[in-house]
Amino acid sequence: MSKVKRLETVAFVKERLDGAEAGHDWLHTERVWQNALHLMRYELADEEVVEYASLLHDIADSKFHDGDEELGPRLANEFLTAIGVSERVVEHVCQIIRYMSYRSSLSGEGFRSKELEVVQDADRLDAIGAIGIARAFNYGGHKNRLIYDPLEEPLIHTSKEAYQQSTASTISHFYEKLLLLKDKMNTQAARKIAESRHRFMELYLEQFYGEWNGKR
Numbered sequence: 001m002s003k004v005k006r007l008e009t010v011a012f013v014k015e016r017l018d019g020a021e022a023g024h025d026w027l028h029t030e031r032v033w034q035n036a037l038h039l040m041r042y043e044l045a046d047e048e049v050v051e052y053a054s055l056l057h058d059i060a061d062s063k064f065h066d067g068d069e070e071l072g073p074r075l076a077n078e079f080l081t082a083i084g085v086s087e088r089v090v091e092h093v094c095q096i097i098r099y100m101s102y103r104s105s106l107s108g109e110g111f112r113s114k115e116l117e118v119v120q121d122a123d124r125l126d127a128i129g130a131i132g133i134a135r136a137f138n139y140g141g142h143k144n145r146l147i148y149d150p151l152e153e154p155l156i157h158t159s160k161e162a163y164q165q166s167t168a169s170t171i172s173h174f175y176e177k178l179l180l181l182k183d184k185m186n187t188q189a190a191r192k193i194a195e196s197r198h199r200f201m202e203l204y205l206e207q208f209y210g211e212w213n214g215k216r
Helices: 003-016 026-039 047-056 071-082 087-099 102-107 114-125 129-142 160-165 170-176 188-212
Strands: none
Touching: 003 026, 003 047, 003 071, 026 047, 026 114, 026 188, 047 071, 047 087, 047 114, 071 087, 087 114, 114 188, 129 170, 129 188, 170 188
C-alpha cells in the first residue's frame, strides 16, 4: 500500500466512524490495524490486503446498520475502486470483511485465506483482555443491557441467528464469546498473545464474583 493510499484510507475510515460506539470506532480500528501489522511479522501473507482489510473491516458493522451484512463490503468496494486499487485486492478485501466476524464463523460460511486469518486474529485480540473487557461493558451500556444477572444461564450459540438475537448480560457475553476466542485464534503469534489476555479475563471474573457476593 502506498503512503498516499494509506492516508486516503485512514481519512475515509475516520470519516465513516465519526461518532461511532466507542468499542467499534476509529481507535478500535487503529488497534486492529496495528495488531495485524504485528502478526504480519510472523505470517506469510499479502500485506496490502491485510492493511486494507484491517482498516476497512468495521466501516459498516451490520449490528449498527439494521443487520445489513453487505453494506460494509459494498462501501469498501466502492472506496477501493475509486482510489485505484486492483480488482484482485478489492475482491479479496471485501471477502475478508464479509466473512471475518465471529457471527459469520458460527454459520460455517466458506471463505478462508491467510490474510483473513491475520485480520480475524487482530480483531479478536482486541475483543479480549483489558481492552476487550472495556469494550464489552461499553457496548452493553450502549444497548442498555444488564451488567450481570445471577439467574441467567449463559448460552453457547451454535448459529449466527441465535448469536445475533442474544440480549444477554455483559457477564454472560464473556461465556458466549470472549472466553472462547483464545482457542479460535488462527495464527501461532495470536495464540501466544491471547494466553495472557484470556487469563486476565478469568482473573477479572473471579474478582467480579467475589465482589458481587460480598467476599472481596
